Every structure is written in C-alpha cells, then in structure tokens.
Amino acid sequence: MTLNPHHGAQAAASDPFGERSRRHASLCRQIMGGCFRFESASAALLDLVDAAYAGLPPHRLPPAAPEFRIELRLLPRRASPPAAEPPPVQMQSGAGLLCGVMDASNYVVLAPAQRQALVVASADMLERPYHLRYELIEFAVFTLATRGLGLVPLHGACVGRQGRGILLLGASGSGKSTLALHSLLQGLDFLAEDAVFVQPESLLATGVANYVHVQADALRFVDDGEIRRWIGEAPRIRRRSGVEKFEADLRQGHGRLAPAPLELAGMVFVSSQAADDPDVLLSAVPGGEIAARLCADQPYASGQPGWHPFQQRMEQIGAHQLRRGRHPRDAVDALRRLLG
Incomplete structure (x- = not known):
C-alpha cells in the first residue's frame, strides 16, 4: 500500500481542533457524591485515574447524584520538558469556563454548568504522576464536584x-x-x-x-x-x-x-x-x-x-x-x- 505523505497534514488541516470522533474507552467512579465518567483514548491516563479513585467508598449526598464527564487527552512529549518540577498552574476564567494552565501542552478547561471538563497532558507528564494527578485530574474532579453539587x-x-x-x-x-x-x-x-x-x-x-x-x-x-x-x-x-x-x-x-x-x-x-x-x-x-x-x-x-x-x-x-x-x-x- 502506498502512503500519501501529505495525508497527516491534510487530516490536521481538516480537523484543527481535534473535534472528530475518536475511539475512547471510559470508566465510571462514584466520587464525593457525584458519578464521574472519565473518557480517553489513552490507556495510561485511564490507569492513572483508576489508581486515584478505585476502591474508594462510594459516597452519596442528597439529592440523587448527577453525572460529570471528564475527557482526558494525551499529547506527544514536549520537545524540552522542564528538568525540575512542572510550572505551577495558572488560573483563568471567562465565558462560563474555568481554566488551569501549566503550559501549552498541559492544562484543564472546565464548563461547570455543563458538568464537563477537558484535561490535556503531554506524554512526558506520565513520568510525573503526582503532578498530573494532583494538579490536573484532581483539580478537574474537585472543581466540578464543588460547583455541580454546591459544596464548600x-x-x-x-x-x-x-x-x-x-x-x-x-x-x-x-x-x-x-x-x-x-x-x-x-x-x-x-x-x-x-x-x-x-x-x-x-x-x-x-x-x-x-x-x-x-x-x-x-x-x-x-x-x-x-x-x-x-x-x-x-x-x-x-x-x-x-x-x-x-x-x-x-x-x-x-x-x-x-x-x-x-x-x-x-x-x-x-x-x-x-x-x-x-x-x-x-x-x-x-x-x-x-x-x-x-x-x-x-x-x-x-x-x-x-x-x-x-x-x-x-x-x-x-x-x-x-x-x-x-x-x-x-x-x-x-x-x-x-x-x-
């Protein structure tokens, strides 16, 4: 089979935001009174989610728990990841969105009203599971639960x-x-x-x-x-x-x-x-x-x-x-x- 060398560039040009359907696996966890569905094409990211939330008591709060959706997306390794710890997360908000940004390859975008979040991480962050889990994934979970369940x-x-x-x-x-x-x-x-x-x-x-x-x-x-x-x-x-x-x-x-x-x-x-x-x-x-x-x-x-x-x-x-x-x-x- 002959491959078209321009195919990858054409695909990227036709879908610059990465909106087209991808094959995602998912897992659900009952966390802090909410039902969280995590979706990702990356098994490594879902494994990290499972390591964080598997085996927890399934807390429930009145009234019935709503569902929250978090998509996790893995990007290629950064060309020059920092030798020391990743840069601190910077917070931003606007147009009903909340954002936590480490850098152009590692960030979280939350839509609390829709109970949804996007977590983006570069592959090299898998070597820093504590920062990836605590500052990106848990940030998304905690913030959605706080806003969606009315918690202090x-x-x-x-x-x-x-x-x-x-x-x-x-x-x-x-x-x-x-x-x-x-x-x-x-x-x-x-x-x-x-x-x-x-x-x-x-x-x-x-x-x-x-x-x-x-x-x-x-x-x-x-x-x-x-x-x-x-x-x-x-x-x-x-x-x-x-x-x-x-x-x-x-x-x-x-x-x-x-x-x-x-x-x-x-x-x-x-x-x-x-x-x-x-x-x-x-x-x-x-x-x-x-x-x-x-x-x-x-x-x-x-x-x-x-x-x-x-x-x-x-x-x-x-x-x-x-x-x-x-x-x-x-x-x-x-x-x-x-x-x-």
Missing part, C-alpha cells in the same frame, strides 16, 4: 465515627495530616487529610480518602512495624513548597475509611504549639471569634457560594483549638471526647 471546598482534614465527623483546620505544617493518620490508626473513620467538601445545609462532609501524606519525622510516633513499613515504602512526593512527604495508599487495609459522608459535629483548629499542660490539649474558641478565624483559615472557600450558611452552622456547633501533647494519640483521645 475546605483545605483541611476530617475524621469521625458512627456517622459524625470532626473538621480539622490549621495552617500547613500544623500537624493535620499526622493527626488524621493517628486517628485512622486508633480506630476512627478517615474521611480526608487535605481537602474536605461540605454540603452547607446538611453539614455532610465528603472527600477522597485515597492517600495520606506525612513527613518522615512523623514515623517516630509510629510503633507498629507493619505500619512503619507501609508508610516508609510508599512513594515520596515533593510539594510546591519544597516539603517532601510519603504518599501512603489508604486503600491497603490499614484502618477504616469513612463508608459514607460524615455529619460535622465539631471543628478543631490544629496548632503546632505545645500545650502548657500536656493533659489539657483542647480549649474552646470564643463564639465571637469563630467567624473571623474560619475566614482567615479558608480565604478561597469564604468567597464561594454556600459559605455564609456554612459559617453560621459552624458557629452554632462551636470550635476548639488543639495544641500538641506528648504523643499524637493524646490528641486522638481529645477528638474522641468531642465526638461523644
């Missing part, structure tokens, strides 16, 4: 038991992840350690309990050899801040993942400061200070729809500050007392 997006963690949860807030480095890990190891249900999404009317909280991220020095508080191996043998990731952490897969059977959304029963601001009295770690936050502390802790969420009813409900519940004790398990005991 929070930077924080959440643990609980018997359907009740405690929201853990605080600055990066305050110890939220370590506390969430030890809560899991001490028998509490693990909902999320980095991002929590709350339905403001019901105060039902959901998240993605796929990984926990802890620094190496947190292992000194882990006595169980099997748990130490589980974390110590996990891949290491590097945050944009430069902090390196283990990324341990929570679906390997260590502890219990929250099987359903947790109804928030309390809020705790986690502090890196040691308690004056190691037997008294919790102190109530005065009611008149809760709103200001909450807004200062969550600058992005405080500007989103649903914030004011959420804030009012959390003021009614009350808040505590948690300082460090002798061992993280002492902080877990304090959370248990709040849960009743």
Whole structure:
C-alpha cells in the first residue's frame, strides 16, 4: 500500500481542533457524591485515574447524584520538558469556563454548568504522576464536584465515627495530616487529610480518602512495624513548597475509611504549639471569634457560594483549638471526647 505523505497534514488541516470522533474507552467512579465518567483514548491516563479513585467508598449526598464527564487527552512529549518540577498552574476564567494552565501542552478547561471538563497532558507528564494527578485530574474532579453539587471546598482534614465527623483546620505544617493518620490508626473513620467538601445545609462532609501524606519525622510516633513499613515504602512526593512527604495508599487495609459522608459535629483548629499542660490539649474558641478565624483559615472557600450558611452552622456547633501533647494519640483521645 502506498502512503500519501501529505495525508497527516491534510487530516490536521481538516480537523484543527481535534473535534472528530475518536475511539475512547471510559470508566465510571462514584466520587464525593457525584458519578464521574472519565473518557480517553489513552490507556495510561485511564490507569492513572483508576489508581486515584478505585476502591474508594462510594459516597452519596442528597439529592440523587448527577453525572460529570471528564475527557482526558494525551499529547506527544514536549520537545524540552522542564528538568525540575512542572510550572505551577495558572488560573483563568471567562465565558462560563474555568481554566488551569501549566503550559501549552498541559492544562484543564472546565464548563461547570455543563458538568464537563477537558484535561490535556503531554506524554512526558506520565513520568510525573503526582503532578498530573494532583494538579490536573484532581483539580478537574474537585472543581466540578464543588460547583455541580454546591459544596464548600475546605483545605483541611476530617475524621469521625458512627456517622459524625470532626473538621480539622490549621495552617500547613500544623500537624493535620499526622493527626488524621493517628486517628485512622486508633480506630476512627478517615474521611480526608487535605481537602474536605461540605454540603452547607446538611453539614455532610465528603472527600477522597485515597492517600495520606506525612513527613518522615512523623514515623517516630509510629510503633507498629507493619505500619512503619507501609508508610516508609510508599512513594515520596515533593510539594510546591519544597516539603517532601510519603504518599501512603489508604486503600491497603490499614484502618477504616469513612463508608459514607460524615455529619460535622465539631471543628478543631490544629496548632503546632505545645500545650502548657500536656493533659489539657483542647480549649474552646470564643463564639465571637469563630467567624473571623474560619475566614482567615479558608480565604478561597469564604468567597464561594454556600459559605455564609456554612459559617453560621459552624458557629452554632462551636470550635476548639488543639495544641500538641506528648504523643499524637493524646490528641486522638481529645477528638474522641468531642465526638461523644
């Protein structure tokens, strides 16, 4: 068979936007109360999605879950990919679209009103699965779920038991992840350690309990050899801040993942400061200070729809500050007392 050397160029000229139908495989996952359909011609991208979301408890929120569609497109390798980490994502919006752009070959375009997103990645990004998953794919999932389900997006963690949860807030480095890990190891249900999404009317909280991220020095508080191996043998990731952490897969059977959304029963601001009295770690936050502390802790969420009813409900519940004790398990005991 004789090939026409101009065929490829002609095809590109006739379909410059890549709109023509391609053979796509798809997979569906129940995530954060929504049904997400991922479609791609790239098996490698779908494998990355499956690694992120397979095996999670299928959280559902009232009313019935809508369907979200995310198309993932793989481009050829960049001629000169960056030697260090990829460039940070730059946000843009307009004409009802939201965009997150790393560069011309790696970006996300979201249409929240249509519950759809396009994730584009270059083949070399498959060598950086953490950045590809966390900054492009999860960005699309979290943003669509937040806008499509009317959730308040929070930077924080959440643990609980018997359907009740405690929201853990605080600055990066305050110890939220370590506390969430030890809560899991001490028998509490693990909902999320980095991002929590709350339905403001019901105060039902959901998240993605796929990984926990802890620094190496947190292992000194882990006595169980099997748990130490589980974390110590996990891949290491590097945050944009430069902090390196283990990324341990929570679906390997260590502890219990929250099987359903947790109804928030309390809020705790986690502090890196040691308690004056190691037997008294919790102190109530005065009611008149809760709103200001909450807004200062969550600058992005405080500007989103649903914030004011959420804030009012959390003021009614009350808040505590948690300082460090002798061992993280002492902080877990304090959370248990709040849960009743």
